[in-house]
Amino acid sequence: MNRVVVLKGDITTLAVDAIVNAANAALCGGGGVDGAIHDAAGPDLLVECRTLGGCKPGYAKITAGYRLPAKYVIHAVGPVWDGGHNNEDELLASCYRESLRLARQHDVRSIAFPAISCGAYRFPLPRAAKIAVETIHDELTSFETLERVVLVAFDDTIERAFRRALQALTRPAAR
Numbered sequence: 001m002n003r004v005v006v007l008k009g010d011i012t013t014l015a016v017d018a019i020v021n022a023a024n025a026a027l028c029g030g031g032g033v034d035g036a037i038h039d040a041a042g043p044d045l046l047v048e049c050r051t052l053g054g055c056k057p058g059y060a061k062i063t064a065g066y067r068l069p070a071k072y073v074i075h076a077v078g079p080v081w082d083g084g085h086n087n088e089d090e091l092l093a094s095c096y097r098e099s100l101r102l103a104r105q106h107d108v109r110s111i112a113f114p115a116i117s118c119g120a121y122r123f124p125l126p127r128a129a130k131i132a133v134e135t136i137h138d139e140l141t142s143f144e145t146l147e148r149v150v151l152v153a154f155d156d157t158i159e160r161a162f163r164r165a166l167q168a169l170t171r172p173a174a175r
């Protein structure tokens, strides 16, 4: 897990091979990180997104990064939190897995994730952070060429949640 780092900041500024977008099923832009990515990438991103036919929750699709420093944008559609009764945990884990699957297909060496579903989609943050780090950890074992995974926190609360989840994974509490 020493390939995974937490960084506080704006994902659109990162010079990594791919950034992940917390998109909606229509893939037509929106608010939050989705809006920030479309603003920074420029209008050609939306033009490409419109050719993709949308995307189901738990899945992801890839586009170019256009004016972003990142070469690719991987648009992952997270679940809307519904009390935990609608397979939200598995759908969120699937977003991370599918994003990494696309990253591998495109020979991505560095990737940055936001806290998918933790804004407008209201997924509880500590629970989402745990799913994110555990899923990434599992996938990294068979993805040797991926050098760097950046968990991007937009504020202090998210940063704390990612750091705690990482610590719990690397240093499980003694029984």
Ligand code: APR
Binding pocket: 009, 010, 011, 012, 022, 023, 024, 029, 030, 031, 032, 033, 034, 035, 036, 078, 114, 115, 116, 117, 118, 119, 120, 121, 122, 152, 153, 154, 155, 158
């Ligand atoms: N960089 C990094 N993280 C960001 C940025 C940014 N520039 N802007 C927002 N975030 C963080 C938020 O603080 C939140 O923790 O991204 C996380 C995800 O929040 P949302 O962007 O609201 O995404 P989500 O909860 O998955 O909801 C998706 O919101 O506008 C839309 O089109 C999008 O309908 C979709 C929905």
